[in-house]
Amino acid sequence: QVQLAESGGGLVQTGGSLRLSCAASGRSFSSYIMGWFRQAAGKAREFVAGISWNGGGTSYADSVKGRFTISRDNAKNTVYLQMSSLKPEDTAVYYCAADGDSAYIRGYGYDYWGQGTQVTVSS
Numbered sequence: 001q002v003q004l005a006e007s008g009g010g011l012v013q014t015g016g017s018l019r020l021s022c023a024a025s026g027r028s029f030s031s032y033i034m035g036w037f038r039q040a041a042g043k044a045r046e047f048v049a050g051i052s053w054n055g056g057g058t059s060y061a062d063s064v065k066g067r068f069t070i071s072r073d074n075a076k077n078t079v080y081l082q083m084s085s086l087k088p089e090d091t092a093v094y095y096c097a098a099d100g101d102s103a104y105i106r107g108y109g110y111d112y113w114g115q116g117t118q119v120t121v122s123s
Helices: none
Strands: 002-007 010-013 018-026 033-039 046-051 058-060 068-073 078-083 092-099 117-122
Touching: 002 092, 018 033, 018 092, 018 117, 033 068, 033 078, 046 068, 046 078, 058 068, 078 092
Parallel strands: 010 117
Antiparallel strands: 002 018, 018 078, 033 046, 033 092, 046 058, 068 078, 092 117
């Protein structure tokens, strides 16, 4: 099993930047595909970005391409989401998740989830 804990959320102005971190504990972090998701108030949770076990592959939602960057440090059991050029529509609770069942990055089927961190972008 993997336990996940996000941090780094907060309030930022439009155009600003934030870096989210997700610390993992448990076994075999480096064997999991990791993803970031978000859920805005009144909306369904959506896939934001994913990264392969060794960081060699990434995938992004169209809405964040060119603005967000996902990365991981397997030595620190941590995955990051660098968010730039933030917009009010990026406001949501952001969750990290681990996928131990897939050989490729996908937007569903993740096994383990963190508790989420709030990101609010003011206009």
